[in-house]
Amino acid sequence: MTVNDDVFTDWKNREEIAESMIPIIGRLHREKDVTVLLHSRSLVNKSVVSILKTHRFARQIAGEELSVTETFPFLNALTSLDLGPSQIDLGMLAATYKADSRGLSVEEFTAEAVAGATGDNKLERRDARDVVLYGFGRIGRLVARLLIEKASGNGLRLKAIVVRNSGGDDLVKRASLLRRDSIHGQFQGTITVDEANNKIIANGNEITVIYSNDPSEVDYTEYGIKDAILIDNTGRWRDREGLSKHLRPGIAKVLLTAPGKGDVPNIVHGVNHDTIKPDEQIISCASCTTNAIVPPLKAMDEKYGVLRGHVETVHSFTNDQNLLDNYHKADRRGRSAPLNMVITETGAASAVTKALPELKAKITGSSIRVPVPDVSIAILNLQLATETTREDVLEYLRNVSLTSPLKRQIDFTTAPDAVSSDFIGSRHSSIVDAGATKVEGDNAILYLWYDNEFGYSCQVVRVVQTISGVEYPTYPLPAA
Template sequence: MTVNDDSFTNWKTREEIAESMIPIIGKLHREQDVTVLLHSRSLVNKSVVSILKTHRFARQIAGTELSVTETMPFLQALTTLDLGPSQIDIALLAETYRTDDRGLSVEEFTAEAVAGATGENKIERSESRDVVLYGFGRIGRLVARLLIEKAGSGNGLRLRAIVVRGGGDQDIVKRASLLRRDSIHGQFQGTITVDEANSKIIANGNEIKVIYSDDPTSVDYTAYGINNAILIDNTGKWRDRAGLSKHLRPGIAKVVLTAPGKGDVPNVVHGVNHDMIKPDDQILSCASCTTNAIVPPLKAMADEYGVLRGHVETIHSFTNDQNLLDNYHNSDRRGRSAPLNMVITETGAASAVAKALPDLKATITGSSIRVPVPDVSIAILSLQLGRETTREEVLDHLRDVSLTSPLKRQIDFTTAPDAVSSDFIGSRHASIVDAGPTKVEGDNAILYLWYDNEFGYSCQVIRVVQHVSGVEYPTYPAPAV
């Protein structure tokens, strides 16, 4: 047998194992509300090749490829346990088992590692929580996709309605079409039909009422059977407490803004300060995509090295707020053609750091350049640290943070030497550390942080909404603190 034959046989074997994983992962998800992860990446509803690629990803950050032959025994062990709603990372199970010298079997080790999710310790399945989307633009439709994707997983979030301004004939058909097909993020994973007579979009069996209104105070959501809902305002039209309070109508209990909040509206970056949300908080903001991109790695660096001062320069994809061709705009430069120019503009991300990291006393400044790409941006974060270090130490630290820390859902890590912006379309992380261009000299460090400013940010919004709804399920094995 040739080497090529060996490689092909090995591939077919791993392919067969990955194929057998799919029904186990699906059953755990549907029947026990267990989301199986691999290095914080969900394996639910993933294809055979996607499962294999996710295993191979470990080579980039851990140095060695993780094989399905290693993780499959832990997945099988989970099926023997009385599990409650949880997220379980089989990569971490496999890797911690390697270093455990107690001689436990896979089954014994797994039962011990996830004991908090089993038997009398397990939490009860949550009742579904109504969600309303106010606005249905770029972020609104991606948040809708995520909510529909998670429906039935037990996370308790159920998209009940979207509120939009009337748009003329076949409005609902056109909105459904925009949900179905996206030039950047591809086809919707599932089926979408339209019930024009009842003003509903049915996506993967989820009936979503389309409500037409120009005024938040004119809607009584209880008339549509919606109660105690979380409303996600992705219009950005109202950003202070007075404006957002208009949404607190019958049927709406809380309002989450997908833009930086003004005044005393809390700016929340999940993974960093979401624990500050009080049960009686009715209005909060998920800050901006750039704030979500820079705050987690900034916290990781501050915790380890201290940060005295910093500057962030964002090279940001153009947005719907800019003009396609030169035309009048309220801002000085955003009126110039977005697909033809680099446009210097302002960013509030640096000033928003103080809200998300109040204990950080360092001054962080920032500016932004909009560039002619439709999605994925990069933040260049230049820091003066509290102590001297080396490039290798910083990269090892950030790699470990991306794998095992409480920030592993926010921070990703890549060593790919040829990575470019389009490679990160669809990333679910708030930011991705690019190891290649990272520079460290003494107490100065420059980090290059990619982020999908649409989808990655939308994932952060969903995490905040899950937390607010009280159904953010624990992850096992517990991340290192």
């Protein structure tokens, strides 16, 4: 047998193991509401190749490839445990087991590591929480995809979409936009339209399309909706008074997918989501750029101290701009988005203080819109309180992306040829580009990629899970 045959045989063996993982992962998710992760990346509903690619990606952040031959024994051990709703990270289980010197078997170690999710400790499965989308644009449709994806567990259920009626074939056209996306590809599943009852049925989820021109027109209880979280994707109302219009019968809380004004709390999941008051009815998820820069800012401030900083965002164009030169209330956004770089303002820097009030450093910011349809980069230039080295900063941020409470927000890439399209579909709010990072003494410049559509939508759904009480703990727990 040649060397090439050995490599191919190894690949086929790993394919076979990955195939055997799929039904186990599916059963744990459907029957016990357990989400199986690999270094914060969900393996639920993934193909054989996707599972193998996720294992290989660990090489970029952990320094070596992780094989399914290493993680499968831990997954198999989970099947014998009395698990409750939780998230379990196979990558972390494998890493912590390798570092453990007690000589425990995989089964013994796994049972100990996830003990908080088993037996008398386990959480009870909750009834699904109703969710309503007000508006169905770029963010609305991506949030819808995520909610439908997660509905096979028992946490959240998308019950309705509220839009203005645009005339003939409105329902069919909106379903088509959910089914196909020029940037994010095909919807993973099936979509049918029930025109007689104004419903879109996606992977078995019946979603009522409610036509309304104003929040005050809707009584959601008429559609069987109760105690729901309404996600306003329009950005039309951004203060408490305006958003309170959504607090209609059937709606308990309102979540804004734009920076909130006045006393509306701006929440960046992973940073300040634990400050949400149980009785708070109106919450903002801040902006995509705020979600991209605040987690790394928090990490850098905790380790080195941040005295001051400036963020320059190179941002993909959005629907707010014109395709061709035309009137716009803003000075430059009226110029053709696909033909120009457009200097514009960003509120992300000023929003930092609302999400991270303990950060005393002054952060300034500016933005340039560029002719790409998705994925942006934030260049974060920081003056630190402590002198350090590039190697130290990169090692620290890589560890943050692997093991810290910010590991769902911060990702890390060492790919030397990384470009923006590589990060379409990233579920992290910020990806540190190791190759572009610059550090000299007390000055650090971080290049942070982010999918300003999908990564941000993931952050929105995480906040929804938090306020719904269905954001389950992840095991194994970080070391104290």
